[in-house]
Amino acid sequence: MKILNAWICQIENSSVVPVFGDLEIEEGKIIKIVEKEFDLSKLVKPNNDEIIDAQGRVLTIPNVNYHDHIYSRLAKGLSIKGDMSNFPNILKNLWWKLDSILDLEMIGASTKMAALESIKNGVTYIIDHHSSPNSANDSLQLISKTLEQFSLRNVLCFEITDRNGVELKEKGFEENIDFLKNHTSDNSKSLLGLHASFTLEDESLHKASRLIKQNNWGIHIHLCEDKSDEKLSLKKYYSKPMQRLSKYNLLNDK
Secondary structure, three states: OEEEEEEEEEEEOOEEEEEEEEEEEEOOEEEEEEEOOOOHHHOOOOOOOOEEEOOOOEEEOOEEEEEEOHHHHHHOOOOOOOOOOOHHHHHHHHHHHHHHHOOHHHHHHHHHHHHHHHHHOOEEEEEEEEOOOOOOOOHHHHHHHHHHHOOOEEEEEEEEOOOOOHHHHHHHHHHHHHHHHHOOEOOEEEOEEEOOHHHOOHHHHHHHHHHHHHHOOOEEEOOOOOHHHHHHHHHHHOOOHHHHHHHOOOOOOO
């Protein structure tokens, strides 16, 4: 594919450096940029499906969504019952109710909606933090394969939490490990997912620490998303979130 006559906005040393010219793509990768003089009077729209004439439009690098909750996409317009006046109540009366009833069909539909909305907004890379405690098995694989259909690269994890009991927590660990070991690729990577520290017991953080060391893994965690995170962590564990994560070596340069 070739894109002709575009202002190509490249990033160099944290600055945008636009050049006018043509761009050539092969197997999904930019292989050539040809600079030329800007002159709209010379533009002629090519009669070829593989050649796009940008006609002086701006061509930018794709956007990255660094924290998505794909499973929430179908929540738009829901009639919500219960107090929503603070963050803990929003979790209890909306998100924790929603994620507990998700099945694979709903997860697949949510992923398709996320893919379409992402493409419309120029997002081609999604880092997702998934939660479906009663439908954990194969959920990450489903999300990955669905995003692959839309050529969207991704980094996925499953949310581990103690709020739903030991059995569902362990299923969360298992889903993260299975995806890492069996379903990642050049375009779909894995992180270990952790909910906010106030829903994670010390034993879970200790296990997470062992796993990331064994697998040279990173974590994706909610950290001080709201003031209640710190207050609840202090009340339950006598430590702030950062202190607890540091205690188990979950924060480092990697």
